[in-house]
Amino acid sequence: MTAQFTELTERLIAFRDARHWRRFHGLKNLMISLNLEASELLELTQWKSDGQVEAAIDDADFRRRLGEECADVLIYLLLICERAGIDLDQATRDKITLNGTKYPVEKVRGNARKYTEL
Amino acid sequence: MTAQFTELTERLIAFRDARHWRRFHGLKNLMISLNLEASELLELTQWKSDGQVEAAIDDADFRRRLGEECADVLIYLLLICERAGIDLDQATRDKITLNGTKYPVEKVRGNARKYTEL
Amino acid sequence: MTAQFTELTERLIAFRDARHWRRFHGLKNLMISLNLEASELLELTQWKSDGQVEAAIDDADFRRRLGEECADVLIYLLLICERAGIDLDQATRDKITLNGTKYPVEKVRGNARKYTEL
Amino acid sequence: MTAQFTELTERLIAFRDARHWRRFHGLKNLMISLNLEASELLELTQWKSDGQVEAAIDDADFRRRLGEECADVLIYLLLICERAGIDLDQATRDKITLNGTKYPVEKVRGNARKYTEL
Numbered sequence: 368m369t370a371q372f373t374e375l376t377e378r379l380i381a382f383r384d385a386r387h388w389r390r391f392h393g394l395k396n397l398m399i400s401l402n403l404e405a406s407e408l409l410e411l412t413q414w415k416s417d418g419q420v421e422a423a424i425d426d427a428d429f430r431r432r433l434g435e436e437c438a439d440v441l442i443y444l445l446l447i448c449e450r451a452g453i454d455l456d457q458a459t460r461d462k463i464t465l466n467g468t469k470y471p472v473e474k475v476r477g478n479a480r481k482y483t484e485l
Numbered sequence: 486m487t488a489q490f491t492e493l494t495e496r497l498i499a500f501r502d503a504r505h506w507r508r509f510h511g512l513k514n515l516m517i518s519l520n521l522e523a524s525e526l527l528e529l530t531q532w533k534s535d536g537q538v539e540a541a542i543d544d545a546d547f548r549r550r551l552g553e554e555c556a557d558v559l560i561y562l563l564l565i566c567e568r569a570g571i572d573l574d575q576a577t578r579d580k581i582t583l584n585g586t587k588y589p590v591e592k593v594r595g596n597a598r599k600y601t602e603l
Numbered sequence: 604m605t606a607q608f609t610e611l612t613e614r615l616i617a618f619r620d621a622r623h624w625r626r627f628h629g630l631k632n633l634m635i636s637l638n639l640e641a642s643e644l645l646e647l648t649q650w651k652s653d654g655q656v657e658a659a660i661d662d663a664d665f666r667r668r669l670g671e672e673c674a675d676v677l678i679y680l681l682l683i684c685e686r687a688g689i690d691l692d693q694a695t696r697d698k699i700t701l702n703g704t705k706y707p708v709e710k711v712r713g714n715a716r717k718y719t720e721l
Numbered sequence: 722m723t724a725q726f727t728e729l730t731e732r733l734i735a736f737r738d739a740r741h742w743r744r745f746h747g748l749k750n751l752m753i754s755l756n757l758e759a760s761e762l763l764e765l766t767q768w769k770s771d772g773q774v775e776a777a778i779d780d781a782d783f784r785r786r787l788g789e790e791c792a793d794v795l796i797y798l799l800l801i802c803e804r805a806g807i808d809l810d811q812a813t814r815d816k817i818t819l820n821g822t823k824y825p826v827e828k829v830r831g832n833a834r835k836y837t838e839l
């Protein structure tokens with residue numbers, strides 16, 4: 368079994384420790400950095416309409432930049448989880464299950480108003 | 486081989502489609518939602534000093550909430566990648582390699598100033 | 604002359620000091636809080652199309668919530684400036700002048716591509 | 722009486738209209754842009770401890786950059802309020818009054834726990 372999260376985390380820790388950067392990676396600073404990367408992702412939409420962002424998916428350069436920003440968000444997410452002892456895969460499975468009880472199919476299906484109000 | 490990203494993405498798509506929510510998941514809106522979740526993660530640090538955030542790791546309730554917020558960020562990250570046709574695992578491996586050329590070990594090791602200025 | 608920034612700042616400082624909250628208002632924490640409020644502002648757009656956000660301006664409840672979130676952003680902005688000794692009015696005048704040299708009228712007028720690329 | 726908000730807003734609108742940029746300034750896009758600027762403000766704290774951010778106030782270059790980022794946030798705040806017909810000065814006075822009823826002095830004075838839990 369290849370556990371992708373474990374393998375990527377190991378690469379990130381090796382990267383960090385080769386540079387002696389662990390001391391900069393306090394939890395609060397990692398959480399700030401994740402927000403900065405999320406913002407760089409959002410910046411790809413700046414001054415674009417909903418439709419223009421959708422259309423940009425077909426642009427190779429846009430998709431490459433989007434991939435890089437998504438990677439940066441995941442990198443900080445894995446570093447946070449490593450620091451705090453969180454199993455991200457398990458936490459995500461649990462959260463999907465929790466969301467299932469918060470948004471039961473029969474209650475919200477195809478209903479925008481219910482979706483946005485719940 | 487268990488591909489965690491693929492499996493989680495499949496669960497998310499099944500969740501979304503059972504609720505007929507695909508039409509709300511435009512790319513721009515998913516990118517906004519990811520930022521809102523990143524902000525909820527950051528909110529866990531509000532009014533806490535660096536040291537208080539670090540100490541909170543030992544608090545079971547804090548760690549549970551941190552896990553839930555990390556999961557929410559990953560959920561939107563996977564939905565964005567699915568929508569845009571991005572292989573998040575590959576994109577992250579590529580980004581770590583790229584970062585290695587941007588921050589060569591011999592140039593930045595143990596050096597806070599170089600780290601923050603590069 | 605009524606200096607609005609000065610008057611609002613004085614009210615905020617009186618509010619803070621009556622509650623003995625100054626010690627919580629470190630600069631880093633104020634900057635985090637401003638980001639959390641900016642995010643609550645953005646949340647008003649969640650799952651809405653560009654057009655739906657525009658249309659929501661006519662909704663009294665939406666406008667009231669928008670006003671409250673804008674106020675929260677300004678409150679933290681004024682607290683940051685007070686803490687750091689920044690004259691926000693002057694800084695904004697200077698920035699508008701600087702932007703005028705960065706985006707000269709003859710170069711960018713009515714040109715979306717130039718606007719987004721500059 | 723000099724109304725600073727009004728005067729700054731008038732300068733911003735003249736700036737925008739001279740460049741024929743009104744059509745890019747949809748409300749959703751302005752709210753995204755405010756978040757991007759808030760993030761640039763937060764970036765000034767990246768990899769700095771609470772104490773290092775506090776100490777940076779004495780650094781002229783840091784204070785200049787902080788002033789510019791604060792100005793950028795205010796610029797988008799004023800553009801949003803202009804677009805949505807919000808009186809930012811009044812909205813802020815109302816919000817401070819509202820906060821006074823949410824956080825009564827006798828209940829929260831000098832009490833960190835109450836402050837963070839309320």
